Amino acid sequence: MTILVDDAVDRRVRSVSVIPGRQRWEVGPVLGRKRTAEQLGAWLRSQPGVLSARASSISGRLLITHDPALGSREVAGLVRHAVGEVAEDVQPAVVPASRGAGVGSLARKWWWRGLAPKQVGGLSITYGIGAAALVVRGLLQFPTVRLAAVVAATGVIVYRGWRRSRARQLGTGARSPVKGGLRTILGRHRRAFWIAVAMSALGQLLYLTPLLVIGWMLAVLTRGPTSLLAGLGLAGASSQLWFLSGLTLVAYLGYALVSYATTIRWRDLANTIEHEWRGKVYAVVQRGSLGSLERERTTRLADLLTTDIAQLGRVLSGSAGTIVEIGVTAVVLIGSFLFWAPHLAWIALLPAPAIAAASFYYQERVAPGHAEGGETRRQLTSQLTNNLEASATVKSFGAEDFEIERIERLSQAYRAANHRIDVETTRYSHAVQVFSMSALIGVLLFGGSSVLAGTLSLETYNGLISLPTFLLLRLPEVGSAVEDYERTLAALGRVLELLELPVEPSGTGRPIDVATLQREIVLDGVTFAYPGRAPALRNVSMRLRGRKTTGLVGATGAGKTTVAKLLLRLHEVQSGRVLLDGADIRELRLEDLRRCIGFVAQDAFLFDGSVEDNIRYGTFDAGRDDVMRAARLAEAAAFIEAMPDQYDSMVGERGVALSGGQRQRLSLARAIVKDAPILVLDEATSAVDNETEASIQRALTEFARDRTLVLIAHRLSTIRHADWIYVMGAGGEIVEEGTHVELLARAGVYASLWRLQVGDGERD
Ligand SMILES: Nc1ncnc2c1ncn2[C@@H]1O[C@H](COP(=O)(O)OP(=O)(O)OP(=O)(O)O)[C@@H](O)[C@H]1O
Ligand SMILES: [Mg+2]
Structure with a gap:
């Protein structure tokens, strides 16, 4: 016999009406659970003094009639206890009680001891956690739930990484994040952007097609002609092989063509956008009032017009296509596994959260390194330019050794910053490879077992086996793409700020007629x-x-x-x-x-x-x-x-x-x-x-x-x-x-x- 002592259950079990010999209850744990509802009714009916008990999984309600000799408090204790008993597999945290105690005495014992659930709060938490763990374990028996859990975990990690990345970018002096950043960057080129997205998606689909075809091909080689192709009139293994090889060739040729066109298109879009932004921003800078320009540092303006503007284009030529390709691969991967081997899908994606987390962790580790590297590079270039321009001064003051040493120091700092980045990058890429391999091994093992058990065909097994690696090895790019996008938004923020510089009036005011001009100027106070x-x-x-x-x-x-x-x-x-x-x-x-x-x-x-x-x-x-x-x-x-x-x-x-x-x-x-x-x-x-x-x-x-x-x-x-x-x-x-x-x-x-x-x- 066990006694249920849980706050959570207590909250979910609520008395609705109490009249002598009859009570109505709301019992959360039976809602939507037919079997639990039946067990609850049966358990209660087996208790002495209970005349009838019926729980509905639809309404989540319980109606209990009892001997009026049974006090209403005792009935309440009975109901709560019963819920704990039947819902044990869902919420299992219970404490042992004296076995064999009658229900009546049990209920009495509760109230006699004044054991309100609050007083055993610590145990309630244990119960809650245990119960939750059981629920999770139960749910995880379904492969789709496992898959959903893996996808959700990846999603949460990417979301959190994105938030942190944004916070970091804001720390670098960018103003508030630009809402609708991509839309602002694209301007009138939105249509061209979506066409490029569609082309990237198509290219990636063509790229992935041969993977599945090769699976088929291996099956044909090992087990003879498949019935599916035989239905197309290709009876012999040899003709099927020719057909599948042809299909692979066509897919790769198609991929090469689409990929070529897509790359050109992204680059063109990026260059066009960069060019237009540079023109727009430079016009403002050039027309800016001298006062506002003198307030800005020339190097900052130059940096903005080159690096920041280039960043607006780079996000398109680099990260946008990458994200589309990874997205398409993920959809193909999840779709293929769900369709052909749903019980393996979650294994294929299992390393995804770890890779996503590692990816953001890596970005966070190298971000300061990149910032430091960038800063040391700027210092080095600026010093080099200065020295070259000032070579006469340097020589006349005999400062050659001083300058050589100064450059040596800056170059050393630059080298050290790069070394730190290299170490992190190498460590990270190897970690990702290990994670990805673990997915491959999981699919090999579990998929292989399914093939042996006859629940998965060899064709499917062959086709699916390399898909996860294709996705997982590219997953790290999501982290850098997110970072890249955030860097772009920060750059956009600075660019937009610059666009707000006061510009000189143009085309307004009274025209001057030089022919009649007396050419006299007066300064008046x-x-x-x-x-x-x-x-x-x-x-x-x-x-x-x-x-x-x-x-x-x-x-x-x-x-x-x-x-x-x-x-x-x-x-x-x-x-x-x-x-x-x-x-x-x-x-x-x-x-x-x-x-x-x-x-x-x-x-x-x-x-x-x-x-x-x-x-x-x-x-x-x-x-x-x-x-x-x-x-x-x-x-x-x-x-x-x-x-x-x-x-x-x-x-x-x-x-x-x-x-x-x-x-x-x-x-x-x-x-x-x-x-x-x-x-x-x-x-x-x-x-x-x-x-x-x-x-x-x-x-x-x-x-x-x-x-x-x-x-x-x-x-x-x-x-x-x-x-x-x-x-x-x-x-x-x-x-x-x-x-x-x-x-x-x-x-x-x-x-x-x-x-x-x-x-x-x-x-x-
Ligand atoms: N862009 C500027 N920002 C801030 N202060 C300035 C700026 N240009 C000039 N000044 C200051 O304004 C004052 C007048 O400068 P201005 O250049 O008009 O002098 P000037 O009579 O032409 O001198 P010089 O004979 O040396 O050419 C100086 O004190 C100078 O430091
Ligand atoms: Mg002067």
Whole structure:
């Protein structure tokens, strides 16, 4: 005799109504179990004092009539106990009680001792676990349940791995996960994507077909012609062999064709998507305001435009097809086993959860390694590039050994990171092979036994035997595909963030008519500060008179270049206004404004190309004559013509093949070709000798006759002939203004600068 003491059962057995001699109960454990319901009724009826007892497996209800002498509590104890007895195979955790005790005394004993189920909670848990184990064991006797358990376990592991992978990616600085990431990446190419998916699936089906055919073939060889093919009119073993070989050939040829087309299609889709995203993102970056671009690190932007964008395509050319192929293999595998050998299906898939878990475990182990490897690689490349560019500096400071050692250290770190990845990868791939082999052995053994027992045909056995390995060996790719997808979503997050950069207005504002332009610029109480800095300009007002030359001088860092940038609206003023012919430049069309101003920047950039390309940059329709004329005005013609390839000579990266003064003169020629009504030269001749500068000035006087010219310079000889000169102080304000003569007469900042530069001997 045993006593049932379980919370769980107690909860599932509930009294519905109690009247003297008759009780109704709700008994969860009999619901849906006809046999248990019958056993419960029989057990209760066998007890003294019980007149009738009937349990229904449909409603889960129990009706019991009893001798009124039997107390209702005793009946309750009886019912609970009975449930424990009959449901023992389902919920077996019971404790021994004194054997042979009558039911009445048993019930009394319960209540007499006040043994409420709660007081034996520990035992209840034991009972619950044991019961659950029994249920599971019972259920697992069905092969389909086993298969479902294996599939469910794999699913849970993949899901959890995916969640962890996502959390990891979020930790790398990506913003919140992008919803509908794949859809966003695909954009208008969704249809092409689904076609590629279908093609991948078809290819994989063709790839797997011969496996089943080969099974047949082996059976024909060992046991003679099969009846199935005989039905097609192929009676002899030889003709069946020919047919099956032909079928295999056709399937593989079909596979080769489809696979070729599929690979091309995925790659094309990936390249197209990559190309379109790069175009879209680059356009935003290029049109981004200078302020927002300066805030971003160039290396970060470049990394985003190359690595992150490439990742958007790579997920399609790599992981998408893989996932489709593995999915199709899984469906074929499960389907074939369910159809031909359902009792073996679960064995075939048994290692799947372990492989999936190992796969994610591996990804988690190598992810930091990859991150570290990537970081060390970036450091190494950046250092290498730097050193190569700075070779003159390195040599002049005798720092060769220092640099060799520095590169050695970085290279060593890179080697170590790669080694760690290699160890993990090798360990993991061998583990996967062992897992996969265990499935093969399981199918060999259990399948072989079935063949011996006559419950499985040899053809089927042969056909099915290698299928699991095909799936299991590729299962690890799921882990990397998931990781790849998450990495893609993180990259997409960064890309989308970049797309939100403020861009400059385009096509809006009032157009500027150059023909009627008076070419006068006025700064009206302008204050401007770079983000997080003290103001570079404080309440600056100046007038750059139309068709006249204005000079701008001042201490280094006074804000002269900043003034030039504000004229071009490369930055927006924070207070005050910049006016062109009396109109606030914010109301004018930005493209027109910049077309009106020729600008030679202090650090003008030369592109890696020919001299002519560089001069023509921005005025792409200029002819060779225009280029040559500009070069003459900028005093560049002589040195260009002395070069071996003249105007076709290459200037090197950033113009390294030219001297500083030559670079400046090419930049000046570039601004001259632009032929703009306003010309702003920021230290445009600071690197050329005085004589050459004087020639340039003579040429420019003619060129600037009808233009507004703004000369920014430290060398006062550059601006002494200007119609008006502004002197800026270190605090970003105007300290003096006037003509050269007037400023000298004031004996202020300008006059002392002049004395410093020309020496006391020359006063004017
Ligand atoms: N992009 C920037 N971000 C932050 N601060 C800047 C930036 N450009 C310039 N500044 C700061 O603004 C101030 C004015 O710089 P600006 O380049 O206008 O000086 P400048 O008069 O042209 O000097 P120089 O004669 O050396 O060319 C300086 O203090 C400088 O450090
Ligand atoms: Mg400057």
